[in-house]
Amino acid sequence: MADEKKVIVEIKNVNKLYGDNHVVKDFNLDVYEGEFLTLLGSSGCGKTTTLRMIAGFEEPTSGSISVEGEDIHNKEPYERDVNTVFQSYALFPHMTIYDNVAYGLKMKKVKKPEIKERVTEMLDLVQLGGFERRYPSQLSGGQKQRVAIARALINKPKVLLLDEPLGALDLKLRKQMQLELKRLQKKLNITFIYVTHDQEEALTMSDRICIMNEGVLQQVGTPFDIYETPATKFVATFIGETNIFDGHVLLAENGRLHIAVEPGDFVVNGTDFISGDMLSVSVRPERMLYSETPVEGFNLSGTVKDQIYVGSVLKTVVVLSNGNEVKIERLAGQELPKGGRVYLYWNDGDAKLIHTFDNVFASAVENIVME
């Protein structure tokens, strides 16, 4: 990310509690002008609540949210320069498509000829020209979604908030709308904050992804960063498939770490650790390698349980001595005999080392503070 980018939304130390239920915890995030930022997490992680606090439908219990440097705490939803695309579309059922899209302009008391011009232009932009006189009930799901987007964009908001807007569409339409949304965002150069639980969607569309779990921000970064260098074990397992080995550092010496995991041990590059540190090692299935003879530096072996040929790749499942399964994806090559012994290894740099002691420690501290 270029660092001269201007911050448009600043979320500072925001907490949200419903009674005893701590939904968003000490949330800090800067959103840059013109970027496509995705809030990603499973349901109940606080991502929608965060979005609704920016829109003004919920108030933070503590902390502040600013848009363009201005604290919007005291502003009603109708006074904020942000617009929302709702999960349920929320189209006005008693109004035509034209009136739906024109609504924001009418509320801003824009003159009629200008409304007509801008609505027509906007409907053309979302490829719904000619649908002006129809009612929402006469449209398909995808068309309704376009109307909702057009309606939210007509006031030229500084930030567009999208709450799982493609959740109700079928897979094919969703893929198509993903690309279209991305195209719209680039064309209009409006900041999008997009909420989804679909990691693939997030990877496809976002400039940056912000991963949340149980109200806590886990990591913010580009799709590449998130996938390649996950900051926490949660991120590693949430984005894509991975193999996790929990263990600890036996010896740290000259930038080499000797790590013991339950069913074996190995040596990898690493500097951030000292002897005795607890850690998780994450290796993606497509980076995992195997050999039929022992590999130097690795003492990790198992038996082949299954091999599935799925066209582009060969998926192999190896069972370790402690019963854990390791997933391996290779471009189709020679097959291994079922039940045969294989030795696992990987290239230096393909294993991501994640401190776990820190996480345990952090949550322990948090628990003490909460009590």
Place this chain on the structure above:
Amino acid sequence: MKRKTKAAVKKIAGIVFCGLVYLFLFLPIAVIVTNSFNATTAKPYLTWRGFTFDWYVKLFDNNTLLTSFGVTIAIAIISTLLATAIGTLAAVGMYKYKFRGKGLIDGLLYIPVVIPEIVLGISLLTLFSNTHIPRGMLTLIFAHTTFSTPYVIFNVRARLAGYDQSIEEASMDLGANRIATFKNITLPVLAPGISGGALLAFTLSIDDVIVSYFTNGQVKTFPLKVMESIKSGVAPDVNALSTLILIGTILLVILTKSDLIKKIKALVKR
């Protein structure tokens, strides 16, 4: 061949049965309408003595009957307005907010609907006489508002069942404040429920006899007047007024069922 006859018999039987049901429903009304044009003057006014408009002429000379009709309409309009306003606000309030005792209030709503009207009439009479409210127009309006409000609530609530609250948020998100949102979004979307409830309240009020009987004082509503006059057989001028009311109602139904109102609106807009 056999199958064909079977089908034909089935079809004819269906038509006959359907016809009988409709005959049963509409014959009494036809009798009233016919009798309003009957020239007979001998009680009980049932033998046909030729066609006449006399009863309609006589009707417009019968001031007490016309007054009673005016009273009925006035009470119906006022009590409908009150019941609609109270009922709509109650339904929206109970939909939007959670509060203690909501279940109880919910259940109590059914009481005025299910208890025999005579019980409601007597209890209202007791209430009014104990609080020294003089019986008359005012007590009639209170009474009618009381029994029609739950119907408005049920109707509006049925509409709310399929209501997506996020459209109100969307309206506010697009720059409309709360009042504008209620006016532009909430009210129009709920309108069919509200108008349905109002229509029901209006009809309930217009033909109510029992509750009115206990709460009217000296005021005579049209149904009460009719009840009084049938002691000596249904007078043909009552038939005449009934026929006029019938025509009025049918016109109203045609107006609401057809797209007439929409078309007029569209014309005015242009």
